[in-house]
Amino acid sequence: MRLSRYFLPVLKENPSEAQIVSHRLMLRAGMIKQQSAGIYSWLPMGFKVLRKIENIVHEEQARAGHIAIQMPILQGADLWRESGRYDDYGQEMLRMQDRHGRDMLYTPTAEEMVTDIFRSHVSSYKDLPLTLYQIQWKFRDEIRPRFGVMRGREFYMKDGYNFDLTKEDALHAYNRHLVSYLRTYERMGLQAIPMRADSGPIGGDDTHEFLVLADTGESEVFYDSAVTDLSFGDRQIDYDSVEECQAVLEEFTSKYARTDETHDEAAFHERVPEDRRRVARGIEVGQIFYFGTKYSDAMGATVQGPDGKPTPVHMGSHGIGVSRLLGAIIEASHDDKGIIWPEGVTPFHVGIVNLKQGDGEADAACDSLYKAFEAAGLEPLYDDRKERAGGKFATMDLIGLPWRITVGPRGLKNGVVELTCRRTGESEELPPEQAIAKVVEIYAKH
Numbered sequence: 001m002r003l004s005r006y007f008l009p010v011l012k013e014n015p016s017e018a019q020i021v022s023h024r025l026m027l028r029a030g031m032i033k034q035q036s037a038g039i040y041s042w043l044p045m046g047f048k049v050l051r052k053i054e055n056i057v058h059e060e061q062a063r064a065g066h067i068a069i070q071m072p073i074l075q076g077a078d079l080w081r082e083s084g085r086y087d088d089y090g091q092e093m094l095r096m097q098d099r100h101g102r103d104m105l106y107t108p109t110a111e112e113m114v115t116d117i118f119r120s121h122v123s124s125y126k127d128l129p130l131t132l133y134q135i136q137w138k139f140r141d142e143i144r145p146r147f148g149v150m151r152g153r154e155f156y157m158k159d160g161y162n163f164d165l166t167k168e169d170a171l172h173a174y175n176r177h178l179v180s181y182l183r184t185y186e187r188m189g190l191q192a193i194p195m196r197a198d199s200g201p202i203g204g205d206d207t208h209e210f211l212v213l214a215d216t217g218e219s220e221v222f223y224d225s226a227v228t229d230l231s232f233g234d235r236q237i238d239y240d241s242v243e244e245c246q247a248v249l250e251e252f253t254s255k256y257a258r259t260d261e262t263h264d265e266a267a268f269h270e271r272v273p274e275d276r277r278r279v280a281r282g283i284e285v286g287q288i289f290y291f292g293t294k295y296s297d298a299m300g301a302t303v304q305g306p307d308g309k310p311t312p313v314h315m316g317s318h319g320i321g322v323s324r325l326l327g328a329i330i331e332a333s334h335d336d337k338g339i340i341w342p343e344g345v346t347p348f349h350v351g352i353v354n355l356k357q358g359d360g361e362a363d364a365a366c367d368s369l370y371k372a373f374e375a376a377g378l379e380p381l382y383d384d385r386k387e388r389a390g391g392k393f394a395t396m397d398l399i400g401l402p403w404r405i406t407v408g409p410r411g412l413k414n415g416v417v418e419l420t421c422r423r424t425g426e427s428e429e430l431p432p433e434q435a436i437a438k439v440v441e442i443y444a445k446h
């Protein structure tokens with residue numbers, strides 16, 4: 001993309017409404033625009049990152065054997081009356097009526113609808129296990145929407161639902177989700193720590209939240225510092241293997257790590273040596289639940305079991321805060337100049353800064369870099385505006401592309417361009433071909 005043809009409405013001033021750095025940087029970098037409290041338009045660069053995050057989620061869901069569907073945003077109230085949640089959900093649910101006076105709602109989650117799909121089409125235990133998921137907009141009329149996309153009213157969520165014959169099978173689905181989430185977040189450059197949590201309006205006893213540590217997080221968390229040494233890395237897991245998933249779950253959840261809802265001070269002291277006890281704040285980027293037959297009992301979702309008798313299915317649901325993740329990633333990865341995107345989610349792979357737009361040689365060198373990156377399957381953002389170098393650097397630093405190539409007449413005389421790493425600020429002068437090769441090699445890992 002050439003910046004002169006792009007739509008990147010960066011703000012020079014700090015927006016006064018933003019209380020935390022990720023919200024401020026998303027507004028300043030022209031990624032989102034607020035339309036109502038907690039409701040945003042996604043401008044091109046914000047939308048691009050949203051799509052990147054969404055793609056990672058889809059890829060990791062596919063790897064775990066889960067199947068994508070799409071359910072409607074507006075749902076009839078009847079299914080929710082069957083489960084009892086139409087009344088339970090209270091004011092967080094946005095309700096409306098259609099022209100016939102039928103009660104409708106904007107989906108805050110979709111346990112009821114997916115259970116309805118299941119009961120309509122699945123009748124035998126032989127069709128299990130099954131996990132269906134979607135990535136879809138949700139609405140929760142939060143009392144205090146704030147911090148930009150972090151606590152929106154309209155937000156984008158991956159919600160997945162497993163259907164299993166037995167509790168044992170459903171717990172494997174739970175463990176499988178935990179493993180696939182660890183991998184998903186790591187691909188986004190995040191450490192998200194599974195913590196024992198409270199199940200709230202979704203219900204059930206078994207639940208973990210995934211928290212990214214950040215001072216601006218809304219949850220208070222208590223943990224053994226040893227959990228921050230754990231990393232999923234590039235291990236290959238057989239998602240069908242009960243033992244392998246169980247082993248990962250145990251590795252990542254056996255140390256003390258809880259949100260304030262389930263925190264137990266006595267257990268904290270007993271289980272964690274004093275020098276490893278940490279009290280901090282975290283951003284909840286996902287949550288997994290096992291709730292057994294709560295919805296299948298209420299809604300008559302049974303299958304014919306091996307004994308020929310109707311058996312209610314065991315279920316769980318599993319969510320990732322896709323739009324919230326943009327905020328979480330920025331909270332975890334920025335400096336005073338702007339965002340620092342992890343390679344896995346960056347909107348463009350590399351920025352090209354032309355120090356002397358209009359200079360024949362500099363323009364030609366930039367064009368050829370641009371073409372070479374495109375040919376290698378990467379997306380460059382070329383700042384081809386007639387602007388001062390200082391302004392171009394400030395924009396690149398603000399929008400946070402991990403790698404920048406600076407091209408100017410002086411370097412070109414010596415046959416070199418400058419390759420700069422956004423995270424470390426380190427630069428090196430290299431012939432253009434070598435700079436390209438280096439960037440291509442870095443992204444081969446992402």
Ligand code: P5A
Pocket residue numbers: 108109110111140142149150151152153154155156157158159160202284285286287317318319320321322323324
């Ligand atoms: C699991 C999927 C559920 O709703 N039902 C279907 C279960 N879980 S949850 O924890 O309530 O939400 C899942 C994730 O969505 C994000 N989230 C939000 N993001 C932005 N703004 C909000 N107001 C908001 N509410 C929830 C969180 O990341 C949460 O973990």
